[in-house]
Amino acid sequence: MSLPKPEELARVNYQPPARGWMEVKPDFRPGTYCNAASPKWLEWIDYPYPRQWSVAEEDWQLPENWKEIVLEGMEDRLARFRSLKLFFDICVRCGACADKCHFFLGTGDPKNMPVLRAELLRSVYKRYFTRIGKALGELVGARDLDEKVIKEWFFYLYQCTICRRCSLFCPYGIDMAEMTLLGREMLASIGINIDWAMASVAQCYDKGSHIGATPQAFKDMIDFLAEENERITGIKTPVSYNRKGAEILFVTPSGDYFADPGTFTLMGYLLLFTYLDLDWTFSTYAAEGGNFGWFVSHEMGKRLNAKIYHEAERLKVKWILGGECGHMWRVCNQYMPTWFGQVPSFLEVPVSPVTGTVFENARVHKMVHISEFTADLLRHNKLKLDPQRNAHIKLTFHDSCNTSRGMGIFEEPRYIIQHVLPEGHFFEMPPNTIREKTFCCGSSSGINANENMELRMQGGFPRANAVRYVHERYGVNHLGCICALDRATLPTLLQYWVPEVEVTGITELVGNALVFEGEIERTTDLRDRDLVGVGEQEGGEEEE
């Protein structure tokens, strides 16, 4: 399918349709939605109603009693999640959220205003679970649940990337992400799922990672990246797999060891751990930090997440260090302790073996983010760095929604950037597009497929626009991030909107800058790109 040109897609029409929102139905144009999940994946994970169906066809082949299942599901969730009932009841339609959603800004579709997206669910809640809605129906915004409503839910709940930017601006703190997730659960209960998410979920449940890496594939890829490190730096970066009794279990998203540019960040992790002589191991089963299960249902999120603690216990490690991943951290910080009931007794409160810092913030779940770990090393002056090795990079930083709004990691990556880049090489995007107000990459929450590329480019437009601003103004040529989904989606996004800017992980920049004893003269960065001014810099140092 052909993608419109950027200048065409940038002409967003914000004129709402003349008719009321209940009368307007979604336009399932190719390029704007994800394919239906293949029954194979649902069978792998024992999910309900696996069948061959197509979004483009009129008949979605819903189970006969689908309406009953959905309404019972809603009743059940209203009882279990007080938040859901509260979010349904409390919204005053003030519209503060309306223009905060990247999908609304990118598509101009009023149903992408979070207030209206929530109304798609709320109207059904009103009709079946409130007295006034039962009595007065459409007059009070209540409506019958029919197949058209299901199709509308599918269309718009998969045009929400659960980034929670809208929630930040909501005076009541209504969490759209929670509503979207529960809505997706209800869709899944009648066998309505998207293929990209479910394929990744099934692979992860079956083999341990979203890409479906077998243990030998996992080892092969990481060994290859270690060899690359040695070729470029002259330093051997040994890797442990499934080593019992290691102090630290390192878990990272599979994008980091399979797809560029994440692979360069993985090389950075290996260099850092070698530099510190860290006592760490990979698990070939807990081979995935990310969790597409969480994009589908709480139950599936828990199922995929369980292997991290399971492997930590089997390998008898003390604590868990995690790589640069976004939603992994939302799950680990905000769900793991609830899902698993209590603090895992076999793990210890994480302590940096290099600095002695106790990671108090990880006291409950026992997992530390690599950016927290690295920032602490820098604060204690434990790394010898040559920022000139990143002199070819002019960087801006994209706060991943889940690490920023989800857990407040704002300063750590910026602190690292300050140390690994030469002065004057870092430029912030405008304040309303960073930190807690960051714009989503536009393709998170399991919709980073190929068939919905037009939608992805629309959803990512506000982020790309801010990148373009710093590119044009300051000559920024790299966008840094600490999320593997970002590293998968942002290169595609920028290739479309701002092709001059490349995407990099932050630990990749650490790997470039780390100075080892016994290293060979560094002439390139980890991507085999020539360094600038290497000769001059060496001369300058000798004078000191």
Place this chain on the structure above:
Amino acid sequence: MAIVEHMGKKFEVDEDGFLANLDDWGPEWVDYVKTQEGITELTEDHWKVINMLQDYFKKNGIAPMVRILSKVTGFKLKYIYELFPSGPGKGACKMAGLPKPTGCV
């Protein structure tokens, strides 16, 4: 699953047009993808890529990381794109009969 027919053979494919079963792979499939991809002639280098992908998949259960493909074949990524205009994942893997990649990719 959709069915495509080419040179008298039928193939089951997923919605992205990837072959559903590697066992169905054969010269007819290669010719079908060749037409789809707009490749005029298959050279020795195309086959080097296809063979590498299949060998790796049979051994490891997934397609190789692009950088490993590049190292083993000795072809730079740019050249692989010249061979397979829609890239190693969508073009070469499809022709080799491998499933589409999943996850954060």
